Amino acid sequence: MLPIYDYLFLSFALFLIGAVGALTRRNIIVKLFSIELILNAAAINLAAFARTFADAGGQTFTSFMIAVIVAEIFVALAIIAAVFRRWQIPSPSSAEWPVGRAVEQPEQDVPAQ
Amino acid sequence: MHGQITFFLLAGIAIFSALMMVSRDKTVYGAFYFALTMLSTAGIFLQLRAPLLFTAQLLAVACLLIGIIVFAIEVGKLDVAIAAEYSWRARVAGIAAALVLTLDIVLALLQRRQFPGEKITELLPRAPSFSPLSVSDIILHFYSHDLMTLALLLFMFLIAAVGIIALSQRRA
Numbered sequence: 001m002l003p004i005y006d007y008l009f010l011s012f013a014l015f016l017i018g019a020v021g022a023l024t025r026r027n028i029i030v031k032l033f034s035i036e037l038i039l040n041a042a043a044i045n046l047a048a049f050a051r052t053f054a055d056a057g058g059q060t061f062t063s064f065m066i067a068v069i070v071a072e073i074f075v076a077l078a079i080i081a082a083v084f085r086r087w088q089i090p091s092p093s094s095a096e097w098p099v100g101r102a103v104e105q106p107e108q109d110v111p112a113q
Numbered sequence: 114m115h116g117q118i119t120f121f122l123l124a125g126i127a128i129f130s131a132l133m134m135v136s137r138d139k140t141v142y143g144a145f146y147f148a149l150t151m152l153s154t155a156g157i158f159l160q161l162r163a164p165l166l167f168t169a170q171l172l173a174v175a176c177l178l179i180g181i182i183v184f185a186i187e188v189g190k191l192d193v194a195i196a197a198e199y200s201w202r203a204r205v206a207g208i209a210a211a212l213v214l215t216l217d218i219v220l221a222l223l224q225r226r227q228f229p230g231e232k233i234t235e236l237l238p239r240a241p242s243f244s245p246l247s248v249s250d251i252i253l254h255f256y257s258h259d260l261m262t263l264a265l266l267l268f269m270f271l272i273a274a275v276g277i278i279a280l281s282q283r284r285a
Contacts, residue, residue, distance in 0.1 A: 002120055010124045010157070014131055014150075021135035024207035029140045033147045037131055040154055043166075051161045056254035059163050063251070064266055066169045070176045071273050077180060078277045 007048035014041035032076050036069050043069075119160055127153040136208055144181045148174050165248050 014037055021034030043062045050058025127150050134146035155170035255263055 002117060006120060006124075007157075007161075010127065013124075013128050017128070017131040017135055020207040025135065027140060027143075030135070030137075030143050033134060033143060036147065037134070037150065040151065044154060044157060047158055047161050047163050047166055051163070056250045057258065059166055059251050060254045060258075062158075062163075062166050063169050064262065066166070066173050067266065067270075070173045071270060073177060074180050075273050075277055 004048055004052050007044060011041040011044045011048070014038075014044070028080055029077070032073065032080075036073060039065060039069050120157065123153045123156045123160070126150075127157070132208070132212075141181070144177075148177055148181075151177065165251050 018034045018037030018041065021037065022031050025031055025034065043065045046058040046062045046065070050056070050062070130146045130149040130153065134143045134150065137143045137146065151170060151174045155167050155174065158166040158170055
């Protein structure tokens, strides 16, 4: 087995990328995937320590975590779709974003008298 | 040596696809890069001699792909994907920070290769036995030590399933 350093470095890199994505992106789905990436990094840590110390608890909790990751993705996508459909939130790429901002009307030329 | 090559290949794929997932504009590409990250993580689980986790991760990737296909049309209609990010400077700065810190990790790893005497495991208690775990050990652990956790998790899954069915059948 490789030294546990390597797995810790990989886990830290994935955690870092996930944290950066969750903090800097505005896309809700990419934020969700970044959070799942953080969970994935934690799963690698648990599995590596389970292998190092020959303990079944780490692999047990990692399998729980994988199940939670999948369920969370489905539930979060369903909630996002339902919320956007229910409240008719305008597209972020449209002119009405953010919500509540008044759309500027073009000025009309007043005919001279 | 082969194990090291496999690990560094899988780790490189995982980090590269994670970076691409964070930096892509289109959500669908990000989702597929996320699936690639999970696949490489499954390979790392297999290298850690955890076949149950490998299988669970493959099933998770399959479920993720099905979920992407199912929700792609709905999410595409809603246009959740943002064409123009609000703070692109923050995004570029974040990606640059991630790259610098990842480079720092690589340098630390190379430095550790030069001084192999120092190991973090010496600070932790050593395992009494170093035999690889079998699937039956994990299943036994499931139903002996973590039965309460398993029951709670199944209960949460039941609530989530009811909620997702109720949300999907609701009309605007």
